[in-house]
Amino acid sequence: xxxxxxxxxxxxxxxxxxxxxxxxxxxxxxxxxxxxxxxxxxxxxxxxxxxxxxxxxxxxxxxxxxxxxxxxxxxxxxxxxxxxxxxxxxxxxxxxxxxxxxxxxxxxxxxxxxxxxxxxxxxxxxxxxxxxxxxxxxxxxxxxxxxxxxxxxxxxxxxxxxxxxxxxxxxxxxxxxxxxxxxxxxxxxxxxxxx
Amino acid sequence: xxxxxxxxxxxxxxxxxxxxxxxxxxxxxxxxxxxxxxxxxxxxxxxxxxxxxxxxxxxxxxxxxx
Numbered sequence: 001x002x003x004x005x006x007x008x009x010x011x012x013x014x015x016x017x018x019x020x021x022x023x024x025x026x027x028x029x030x031x032x033x034x035x036x037x038x039x040x041x042x043x044x045x046x047x048x049x050x051x052x053x054x055x056x057x058x059x060x061x062x063x064x065x066x067x068x069x070x071x072x073x074x075x076x077x078x079x080x081x082x083x084x085x086x087x088x089x090x091x092x093x094x095x096x097x098x099x100x101x102x103x104x105x106x107x108x109x110x111x112x113x114x115x116x117x118x119x120x121x122x123x124x125x126x127x128x129x130x131x132x133x134x135x136x137x138x139x140x141x142x143x144x145x146x147x148x149x150x151x152x153x154x155x156x157x158x159x160x161x162x163x164x165x166x167x168x169x170x171x172x173x174x175x176x177x178x179x180x181x182x183x184x185x186x187x188x189x190x191x192x193x194x195x
Numbered sequence: 196x197x198x199x200x201x202x203x204x205x206x207x208x209x210x211x212x213x214x215x216x217x218x219x220x221x222x223x224x225x226x227x228x229x230x231x232x233x234x235x236x237x238x239x240x241x242x243x244x245x246x247x248x249x250x251x252x253x254x255x256x257x258x259x260x261x
Contacts, residue, residue, distance in 0.1 A: 023253060059256055103201025108234035115244045125254030146214070147249035153214045164215075172210040179241050 006054035013045050016062050023063060026132075027070045027144055037069040044069075067149055074145070074159055089136045090166055095173045098180055109179065112187040124186060131181035135174055142167060143174035200228040205235045209242055 020041060024034035044065055045052075052061055100106055118124035132140055145156045157167045198220075200208070205228045208221050217225070229236055248254075 019253070057256065063253070099201075099203040103203040105202050105234050105238075108202075109237040109241060111237060112241060112244070115241070116247070119248060119251055120255060122255050122257050124248075125252060128248060128252065128254075144249075147246060148252050150250075168207075168211050168214060171214060172207050175210050175213075175242060175245060176206060178245060179238065182245075183241075 007049045007052055008045075008058045009049075010046055012058055013042050013049070013062065016059050017042065019059065020062060020066055024066060024070060027149065028073060029141070033073050037066060037073050040069045041066040071149055071151065074149075074151075077159075086138055086162070086166065089138050089173060090169055095176045098176050107180070110183060110187070112183070115187065118186065127186045128178075128182065131178050131185065134181060135177055139170045139174040139177070142170045143178075146171060198224045198227055200224050202228075202232065202235055202238075205229070205232065206238055209235065209239050213242060213246065 017038060020038045021034055024037045025031065028034045028037065041062060045062055052058065056064075098106055132144070135143065142156055142160065145151045145159070146153065151159075153164060153167050153171070157164050160167075162170075205225060208217060208225050211217065212225075229239065
C-alpha cells in the first residue's frame with residue numbers, strides 16, 4: 001500500500017489541469033468535451049489518490065486516467081465526424097511525396113543515433129508535437145487514436161466511419177510523414193542534447 | 196502479391212504490420228526485401244521507435260524555471 005505522503009493533494013492535481021486540457025483538446029478537438037474529460041479525470045484522481053503508487057510522475061498517472069476518459073467520450077459520440085474531405089489523403093499508393101516514381105525512397109532513412117535517449121527530453125516531444133500538427137488532419141486524428149490512445153484499428157474504423165483499408169492508408173501516411181519530419185528536425189545531426 | 200517489393204510497398208507493409216497480422220506471402224516478401232535494403236531496415240526500427248515515443252507522449256515535464 002502506498003503511504004499517505006505519496007498521495008498527491010488536490011493542489012498537486014490541479015496544477016496539471018492546463019497540460020491535461022492541451023492533451024484532451026488534441027485528441028477530442030472539442031473544447032467542452034475536453035473540459036468534461038479533464039474534469040472527470042481530476043475527480044477520479046482525487047477520489048483515487050491513495051492508489052497513486054508514486055512509481056511514475058503524477059502527470060503520467062493523470063494522463064493514463066485521461067486516456068480512458070477520452071476513449072469513453074469517443075465511444076459515447078454517435079459517430080466521430082472526420083474533419084476534412086478524405087480524398088486527398090487516401091492515395092492507395094501511399095504518401096507519394098516521399099517516394100520516387102519507381103517506389104524508392106526520395107530521401108532514404110538515415111541512421112539515428114541513440115534515439116531512445118530523446119525520450120528523456122522535453123524538447124524532443126515539442127518537436128514531435130510540431131510534426132504531428134503538420135500532418136493532414138484526418139491522418140493525424142486516426143494516428144493519435146491508434147498510437148496515443150492505443151485503440152485497435154477495427155474500433156477506430158467504426159468510430160470514424162471508414163474502411164480498414166482507408167484506415168491503414170491514413171496510418172501509413174502519418175508514419176512516413178512523421179518519420180521524415182523527426183529526421184529533418186531532430187535526428188539530422190543538429191539535434192540538441194539538453195532537454 | 197509479387198515477391199519483389201519496392202521500398203514504398205515495403206513501408207506500407209511495415210506500417211500495416213503494426214495494425215494487423217500480415218499474410219504469409221506478405222511476410223515472406225517483406226523478409227526478402229529487408230534482407231537487402233538498409234533503408235527499409237532503418238525505417239522499420241524507426242517505426243518501432245515512433246510507437247515508443249507516442250506511447251510516452253506528451254513526454255517528460257518541462258524543466259521548471261527558477
